[in-house]
Amino acid sequence: MLSELVDAGLPHAGTADDALFDDNDLGNMSLYLGLKSSRRMAMLCWIRALRRIRQGGARYTVSLRVSCTYPGHVGLCVYQVHPAFGGIRTATGTRADTTVAELTTPDLPCPVDLPRQVVQIANRFSDVSFHLLPRPLKDDLSLLHREKIGECSMTAKALISVLLEAGFPARLAFGLILATPFSSTHTWAEIQVDDQWLPVDPLLPRALQSWGIVRPADWPVTMSPRGLFYRLTGEQTDFARHAGYACRQSLPTTVAGA
Ligand SMILES: [Zn+2]
Secondary structure, three states, X not given: OHHHHHHOOOOOXXXXXXXXXXXXXXXXXXXXXXXXXXXXXHHHHHHHHHHHHHHOXXXXXXXXXXXXXXXXXXXXXXXXXXOOOOOOOEEEEOOOOEEEEXXXXXXXXXXXXXXXXXXXXXXXXXXXXXXXXXXXXXXXXXXXXXXXXXXXXXXXXXXXXXXXXXXXXXXXXXXXXXOOOEOEEEEEEEEEEXXXXXXXXXXXXXXXXXOOOOOOOOOOOOEEOEOOEEXXXXXXXXXXXXXXXXXXXXXXXXXXXX
């Protein structure tokens, strides 16, 4: 399949026999062509987690597992852990996978219907398709408005500005999509209704529907995925850094008390 895609113009480096491809291109292709990938497998787990939270009362324990960015360096690995993730500031570990922090959520609330006016505003983004983007393009709003292409953080920021204009208290949320066996990081918009902050995300359920991962009835765009989305901070951040630099991380997750 890759050789067909190269013939069709897929950007690559090197020769056809040992070609290198862009990670975002491979991720987008796996989603839009319905190929097996770790990303797609994680998304299938979100649907099971959504069913669990809709039944009510779930709690999760999420570990922050990291690995060394520069294997072979002198001395111990030193990781700085974000205060939002359990409050441990510094941890040391071996170079293989190391768990540096752990958090347990409170009892999570069930998803809830969004106010009709908020759904109408969110529907203005119904023609945006989700694409994984390289870092320099992640906040390029012209891409969203001109090409109707967006990633989670870009779309959330655009949605927040429309919500604020319409008079809704709105904020950015960065945190977890809670699921077993692994949670994922995500960015979304939230609105305040009756002293509660509700996640609003028109992009993700539509993308999951277009990729054949979820049926509209399982995750309607009129629903706030409260309890599935768990806010930790107000901006995209690394939960752990290795000697000041981003490091590979995973988020093993279990149902608390199970
Ligand atoms: Zn290290």
